[in-house]
Amino acid sequence: xxxxxxxxxxxxxxSHHPELIYLDSGATALKPQQVIDAEIDYLSHYSTxxxxxxxxxxxxxxxxIESVREKVAHFIGAKDARxxxxxSGTTGSLNLVSQLLNTQxxxxxxxxxTLMEHHSNFLPWKELARAKNVDFxxxxxxxxxxxxxxxxxxxxxxxxxxVALSAISNVLGTITxxxxxxxxxxxxxxxxxIVVDAAQAVAxxxxxxxxxxxxxxxxxxxxMFGPTGIGILYGRKNILETLTPxxxxxxxxxxxCATDTLYKDIPARFEAGTLHLSxxxxxxxxxxxxxxxxxxxxxxxxxxxxxxxxxxxxxxxxENITILGPQxxxxxxxxxxxxxxxxxxxxxxxxxxxxxxxxxxxxxCTMPLHQSLGIDxxxxxxxxxxxxxxxxxxxxxxxxxxxxxxx
Amino acid sequence: MSLxxxxxxxxxxxxxxxxxxxxxxxxxxxxxxxxxxKLHIDIIVKNDIIEDVRFLxxxxxxxxxxxxxxTETIKKxxxxxxxxxxxxxxxxxxxxxxxxxxxxxxxxxxxxxxxALDTQREKKEKM
Numbered sequence: 001x002x003x004x005x006x007x008x009x010x011x012x013x014x015s016h017h018p019e020l021i022y023l024d025s026g027a028t029a030l031k032p033q034q035v036i037d038a039e040i041d042y043l044s045h046y047s048t049x050x051x052x053x054x055x056x057x058x059x060x061x062x063x064x065i066e067s068v069r070e071k072v073a074h075f076i077g078a079k080d081a082r083x084x085x086x087x088s089g090t091t092g093s094l095n096l097v098s099q100l101l102n103t104q105x106x107x108x109x110x111x112x113x114t115l116m117e118h119h120s121n122f123l124p125w126k127e128l129a130r131a132k133n134v135d136f137x138x139x140x141x142x143x144x145x146x147x148x149x150x151x152x153x154x155x156x157x158x159x160x161x162x163v164a165l166s167a168i169s170n171v172l173g174t175i176t177x178x179x180x181x182x183x184x185x186x187x188x189x190x191x192x193x194i195v196v197d198a199a200q201a202v203a204x205x206x207x208x209x210x211x212x213x214x215x216x217x218x219x220x221x222x223x224m225f226g227p228t229g230i231g232i233l234y235g236r237k238n239i240l241e242t243l244t245p246x247x248x249x250x251x252x253x254x255x256x257c258a259t260d261t262l263y264k265d266i267p268a269r270f271e272a273g274t275l276h277l278s279x280x281x282x283x284x285x286x287x288x289x290x291x292x293x294x295x296x297x298x299x300x301x302x303x304x305x306x307x308x309x310x311x312x313x314x315x316x317x318x319e320n321i322t323i324l325g326p327q328x329x330x331x332x333x334x335x336x337x338x339x340x341x342x343x344x345x346x347x348x349x350x351x352x353x354x355x356x357x358x359x360x361x362x363x364x365c366t367m368p369l370h371q372s373l374g375i376d377x378x379x380x381x382x383x384x385x386x387x388x389x390x391x392x393x394x395x396x397x398x399x400x401x402x403x404x405x406x407x
Numbered sequence: 408m409s410l411x412x413x414x415x416x417x418x419x420x421x422x423x424x425x426x427x428x429x430x431x432x433x434x435x436x437x438x439x440x441x442x443x444x445k446l447h448i449d450i451i452v453k454n455d456i457i458e459d460v461r462f463l464x465x466x467x468x469x470x471x472x473x474x475x476x477x478t479e480t481i482k483k484x485x486x487x488x489x490x491x492x493x494x495x496x497x498x499x500x501x502x503x504x505x506x507x508x509x510x511x512x513x514x515x516x517x518x519x520x521x522x523a524l525d526t527q528r529e530k531k532e533k534m
Contacts, residue, residue, distance in 0.1 A: 344467035346442055346512065347411075354409050362442055376443025376466075405416060406468060 007293070007385040012036065014386070021357040021391045026170055026335050026382030028222045029203055035225055038285035042278040049274055051251055061277060068284035069267075072232055075287050076198075076217065077208035080237050085267045086275050089231035090199040091120040093218030094164075096233055096270070097195055098124035099246040101162060102132070104193070109161040110135035112192075114147060115372055116169040119365040121197040121218075125164050138368065139165070144326045145172040152184055160189035167201035171364050171380065172325035173306075173335035175205065178212040186213070193239065199223055203384070204302060204333050206295050209234055221279060226286035230279030233270075240266045247272045298385055302334035305383050309336055309392045316396050320403070324378065334383035337364070340399070343406045345379040351405070355398045357391075410503050411468065414476075419468040424478035426461045435523035439511050444470040446519045448478075455486045460520075467512050469505070474516040476500050481520065490524060492517055 008014055010032040013022070022030060048058040050065045066081070073081040087093040105111070111129045113122055115138050129136035137155045140148045147165070156163070163185050168175050182194060195216040198207055203224035209217050214234075221230040235243075245252060245263055249272035255262035263269040290298070307329055313321050313336075322339045326332055340348060345361035352359050360380040363370040370376065381395070431449035438445045444466030451458040460482055462474045480500060481489045497517050498505065505513045 344443075346467040346509070347469070350410055350509065405411060406419070 005386060005388045008388075010034070010289070011386055017356070019356045021387075021394055023381040023383060023387065023391065023395065024358045024360050025203075025384035025387075026200060026223070026380060027360055028228065029225045029384055030386060031227065032225055032286075032289050034289055035227065035282045035285045039227055039278045039282040042281040046277075046281075050277055051268070064284070065275065065277065065280050068280050068287075071284055071287050075207070075291070076232075076234060077210045077212075078234055079210060082266050083234055083237050083240065085233040085235065085240075085270045086280060087218075087231045087233050088229055088276070089220040089222070090197060090218045091231075093231050093233035094120050094195070094197060095124050096246070097216045097218065097235070098128045100235075100243045100270070101193065102128060102246070103244065105132040105134055105161055107132075107134065109159050110137055110157070111162045111164075112137045112139060112155055112160050112189075113164040114139040114166065115141050116145070116147075116172060116174065116369055117164065117166055117366070118170050118197065118199070119367070120199075121164050121166060121195075122368060125162065128162075134161075141172075141369075141372075144328075145169065145174050145324060146326055146331060147176060147181060149181065149184060152188055156185060156188040156192070158189065158191065160192045162195060163189065163192045164195040164197070167196055167198040167207070168204065168333045168335070169325070169366075169369075170200045170335065171337050171366050171369055171378065173333045173337070174326055175201075175331050175333050177331070178214070182213050200333065200335065203290060203298065204295075205299060209236075215239055221283040221286060224286050225289055226283045227279045230276045230283050235266075237266065240270070243270075245269050245272070249273045293385065301385055302383050303329065303332075305387055305389065305392070306332060306334045306336065308389055309381065309383070309395075312392055312396050313338065313399075316400070317403070324373070335380065336382075337378040337380040339375060339378055341403070341407060343402065345377040347406060348379045348399075348402055351402050352395070352398055355394075357395055357398060408503070410505070410509070412503060415468060415472040415501065415503070418472035418475040422462075422471060422475040424461045424475065424482070425463065427463060428459055428461050433523040433526065435519050435526055437515060437519040437522055439466070439470070439515055442467065442512065444512055444515050446470065446474055446515050448474070448516075448519045448523050450520070450523050452486055452524075457481050457484050457486065457489060462516070462519075466515075469501070469509055469512040470515045473497060473501060473513050474519075477516040477520065486524060489520065492521075 011030045046061050050061045069084045070081045072084045111125050113125050142148045193215040196214045198219040202219040215236045217234040222228040252269045252272040320341045324337045349361035362377050428449035432452045433450040436447045446464040448462045450460045460478045
């Protein structure tokens, strides 16, 4: 634990709002100066298109974009940079993969997701199942909020074609032990393609698509200190090569006049139109930023602060507070959602906001999960490297005030 | 200025006109699905006047205090005058500025009251 936070100085938002306590990194992470500089660098020094122009500036942009692709591949343990597709974000990635897999579904197949999914890893699959008229199944959770592997057999079978799951729940904070879960899925459903939503994991734990043995993986730039509007879809090379594009336009075709249009190789064939180039420059810088600190160090800081937060909440508010998610701290990331007596989370978040404390309140785009828990809404804290114990102490003080105000 | 002025906290902690009316002439239920605010309103209309009005609900302080304040205001008011109430009247009643996200909490009460009055009117028209 750092008594003086050495990371805060990298984030200019704190210079503009020195009083701000930002506990909403699960919604979007703040941006360090170097990421902002990288985006400006593209806009002011490059500003030309990639993969098209033959003049030096455009060649430099192309080179830079491809170097970020390499960097992303390395960062998530992919063997080949061609397995990295630039998208608009996790939602864009998951919608893209669900459309790409449309042709892979046969009438007897089924599609499986889990109860902890964000709507973006739930609705695309629900819609695909409905469009193909196949069974849509939802893997249940244990009372602790982890995947109920005991009951996998009831949901996963030979006909399961897609299994979509989260690396980390955006509400419960549960870390899904993919290294143990995926072999189980593979045994029960040998034909399944495994799609992982890594939006909440990417800046918080090591991602390794090869070790995890996943077929597709999605994440956003803006949850890993990068800008909004840029995201990644990883797809296993031998699968991507069999898939037909679903979005058409410039930059993805070899012969547009042929009767059977001839498309470029992967990944270009899945990247029609001009990419978010300034966003890709900035994403590259965000990766450098994370790697300069080290995921292990980030995890250590966040885990220690998460433990401190849970401990203080429980000791201060005892039975008045219910914290969701696993008790086992090794299964928890830095997301802490809670229910505080019968005070509505919107009231809690509004009053905290009036005290410059940013948290999220609501159902966090997880209606199925909230419905299963029998609660309308929760208050969510999501921590990052710029948070301190002092932030948590102030939070506790204001929560005490809220308790007096509403009860 | 804080959203949670004493008048709002007072109406939230000690709601006026809370409960059901067995012989209500008009009733409606409405909710904000995304945040879980729920409201049920019973009204007795007599000679085109709101003779009595009660509510039961759950949700945030803004939605519940707004229901309490509104029921207090419309009791004994002519129905047509209640129908003419607008968002700005509710905001005046609450005496706070509401952000777009909290506006629907504040306005749920008026929405439910109007729905109750309309539901009955539809029934009458069908008859």
